[in-house]
Amino acid sequence: MWYIWLIAAGIFFIIEIATTGFLIFWLGIGSLLAMCTSFITDSLLIQTAVFVISSVILIPLTKPLIHKYIDKDKPIATNAYSLIGQLGIVTVDINTLESTGQVKVAGEIWSARADNNIPAGTEVEILKIDGVKLIVKPTMNISNKVTI
Secondary structure, eight states, rough: HHHHHHHHHHHHHHOOOOHOOSSSSHHHHHHHHHHHHHHTOOHHHHHHHHHHHHHHHHHHHHHHHHHHHHHSSSSOOOOGGTTTOEEEEEEEEEEEETTTEEEETTTTEEEEEOOOOBBBBBEEEEEEETTTEEEEEEEETTTTOOOO
């Protein structure tokens, strides 16, 4: 009977590889434990009980551990969105009427908009990105005027 548990474990592991939810894995481990039990006893009832109990115990005990190391809810800022929250320097005056202005941030020049006019050389914080323009606001530094 051990070979049936080994085949079941292999099937569970293959399904786990396809789904990557780290849930079916524990059914495969339960199958391996049932296989080990089959070497001790021929009772299918005991082997099945070992499979069910071990799988049911392993799933809730290890899920919190997995969630501790794999945080799926935390978004990772990539590409242009990684600029949000960074500081930059206004290189061309930001004029709210004409919607013109440029900011240098992370070595790149970006078009920028703001609620107020901001002169060149002012340090700004990037609030968000709207299309290809940065939405910025001046920082609260007392001397936020920087020479370029």
